[in-house]
Amino acid sequence: MTNQQSEKITRSKITEALLRSGYLLESRVESKLRKQWGYVEANPTYVDPDTGKSREFDLFAMSMQRAGPNQYDFVFAVLLAECINNP
Numbered sequence: 001m002t003n004q005q006s007e008k009i010t011r012s013k014i015t016e017a018l019l020r021s022g023y024l025l026e027s028r029v030e031s032k033l034r035k036q037w038g039y040v041e042a043n044p045t046y047v048d049p050d051t052g053k054s055r056e057f058d059l060f061a062m063s064m065q066r067a068g069p070n071q072y073d074f075v076f077a078v079l080l081a082e083c084i085n086n087p
Contacts, residue, residue: 019085020085021085022058022082022083022084022085024085025083025084025085026042026058026059026083029058029059029081029083030042030059033059033061033079034061036063037061037062037063037077037079038062038063038064039061039062039063040059040060040061041059041060041061042058042059043056043057043058044056044057044060057080057081057082058081058082058083059079059080059081059082059083060078060079060080060081061078061079061081062076062077062078062079063076063077064076064077065077
């Protein structure tokens with residue numbers, strides 16, 4: 001067994017890694033947006049137009065409001081977010 005295989009990850013190391021990452025913040029923001037905006041997609045992907053590579057960002061949220069008397073009179077608000085934890 002190599003050193004890498006025998007090293008166990010402790011709870012404290014896992015906690016430290018989560019606190020350093022933006023994941024906990026992203027999860028809280030996603031929850032708030034879902035309650036306020038309705039539609040939220042976590043970790044959507046898109047194709048980078050310069051490189052052709054697939055990229056990912058943290059959150060896509062969309063909200064819709066009626067904007068007039070007709071059946072199709074709506075205004076859409078779209079939010080693209082990257083959550084960064086700055087400890």
